[in-house]
C-alpha cells in the first residue's frame with residue numbers, strides 16, 4: 001500500500017490543502033462542546049441572555065466553517081483519489097503491455113482485468129477515507145482526550161478503561177476479517193475467469209449443450225464469493241453494535257460519576273455535557289480508525305496484487321546496448337536454437353538451424369504440436385531462446401530493440417485477431433499513415449475486396465466485437481491485408497490460409513508472390529498445396545528439423561514429408 005503512495009506525488013498540493021481543511025474542521029468540532037458548556041455554565045446559570053446569544057452565534061459560525069471545510073475536503077479528496085486511480089490504471093496497463101507471453105501466462109488474463117479494475121477501486125476507496133481520517137481521527141482522539149482532561153481530569157480516568165477495551169475489540173475484529181479479505185480478491189478472479197470463458201466460448205457451450213454445466217460452474221464460483229462476502233460482512237456488521245454498546249455504557253458511566261462530582265461541587269453541569277461530547281468524539285474517532293482497520297486490509301490485499309503486476313520484471317526487455325543493424329534487409333537466421341516452455345521437460349524446439357533471405361518463400365510444415373508456431377514466436381521475440389541465437393538482418397534479436405525488430409515484420413497470427421472499428425481501421429492498424437489507396441491495394445492482394453465491397457458500407461463497415469460479424473476466412477484475409485499494408489521486410493504467415501478455400505488460397509498466394517517479390521516470406525502451413533511452390537520447405541517433427549529443401553527434393557529424401565504429402569495428395573497429384 002505504502003508503495004502505491006508514490007502515485008499521489010503529483011497531487012501533493014491538493015493533499016496538503018485537504019489535510020489543512022480537515023485540521024480546521026477538527027479544531028472547530030473540538031471547540032464546539034466547550035462553547036456549549038460556557039452557554040450552560042455561564043449563560044443559563046446566570047440568566048445572561050446576551051451572552052447565550054453571543055456564544056450561540058459563535059457556535060453557528062464555527063459549525064458553518066467546519067461544514068465548509070468538510071465539504072471542500074471531501075470534494076478534493078474524492079477528486080484526488082479518482083485521479084490517483086486513473087494514473088494507477090494507466091501505469092498497470094502500460095506495464096502489462098511490456099509483458100512477454102510468459103508473464104501473461106503467469107498471472108492470467110482474468111486476474112489482470114480484476115487487478116486493473118476492482119483492485120484499484122478498493123485502493124481508491126481507502127484512499128478517500130484515509131485522506132480524511134489521517135488528520136481527523138488522531139486530532140479528534142488526542143484533542144478530545146486533552147479537552148476532556150481539561151474539563152475534569154479525574155473523570156477522564158474512565159477512558160483508561162474504555163479506550164483499551166475498544167482497541168482490543170478493533171484488533172480482534174481486524175484479525176478475523178483480514179484473511180477473509182485476502183481470499184475475497186482471489187475468489188473474484190475465479191468468478192471473472194469463469195465469466196470470461198463463458199462469454200468467449202458461448203458458441204461451443206451451446207453447441208455441446210453444456211449450458212447447465214457452465215451455469216453450475218458459474219453458480220459455484222458466485223456462491224463461493226458470496227459466502228465469503230457474507231462471512232466478512234457479518235464480522236463487520238458486528239462492529240457497529242458493539243461499539244455503540246461500549247459508547248452507551250461510557251455515557252452512563254460519565255453521567256453516573258459526573259453527577260456524583262457535580263453533587264460534591266467538583267464539576268459543573270455544562271462541563272459534564274461537554275465531557276460527554278468529547279467522549280463521543282474520542283470514540284467516534286476510534287470507530288473511524290476501526291473502519292480503516294476493516295478497509296485497509298482489503299485494500300492492502302488489492303495493493304499487493306497491483307504491486308505484483310507493477311513489480312513483475314518482464315523477461316523480454318531491450319538490451320542496454322542496442323546494436324546497429326546492417327543495411328541488410330529481410331535476412332533471418334536460426335543458429336542451433338533450443339527452446340523450452342517454462343516447466344516443460346521436453347524442448348519445444350531443438351537444434352534448429354536455417355537461414356532465409358529476401359525474395360525467398362520458405363514454408364514450414366509439420367504435424368500439430370511439432371513446433372511451427374513456437375518457431376515463429378521466437379522470430380518476433382515473443383519468447384527468448386534457451387540456447388543458440390536468432391539473427392535478423394545480421395543482428396541477434398536480443399540485441400536489437402523490440403520495436404525495430406517488429407517494425408521489420410508483418411505477422412499474420414494463427415488466430416486472426418481484429419479490433420472493434422471499421423474495416424479500414426483494422427487494415428490501417430498495420431500502418432497508421434496508410435493512404436486509402438494503400439489500404440485498397442492491400443485488401444485486393446489479400447483477396448478481401450470482393451467481400452468488403454459486398455458489405456453495406458464497404459471499407460467503412462463496422463466490425464463488431466473484434467470481427468464477430470465476419471467469417472473466419474474473411475477475418476484471416478483482413479489480418480493478411482493488415483500485414484500487407486505495412487510492406488515489411490519479413491512476412492510471417494502462421495497457418496493463415498487454413499480458413500480459405502483452395503481457390504482463394506491459390507489466388508492469394510499468386511497475388512502475394514507478385515506483391516512481395518523483394519520481401520522474405522515465411523509460411524507456416526498444414527496443407528501441402530500451400531507449400532508446394534515454396535523455394536524452401538522446412539519439415540518439423542517433434543521440435544526438430546527433419547528435412548529441408550524444395551518439394552521435389554523432400555519427396556525423395558524426407559520420410560516425414562512424404563507421409564504428409566501422401567496423406568493429402570493423390571498419386572497423380574504427387575507425380
Ligand SMILES: Nc1ncnc2c1ncn2[C@@H]1O[C@H](COP(=O)(O)OP(=O)(O)OP(=O)(O)O)[C@@H](O)[C@H]1O
Nearest residue numbers: 341342344348366367368369370371372373374375
Ligand atoms: N504457451 C505454451 N506453454 C507450454 N507449452 C506450449 C505452449 N505453446 C505450445 N506449447 C507446446 O509446444 C509444442 C509446440 O507447439 P506449437 O504451437 O509450436 O505447435 P504447432 O506446430 O504450431 O502446432 P499447430 O499446427 O497445432 O498449431 C507443443 O507440444 C505444445 O504443447
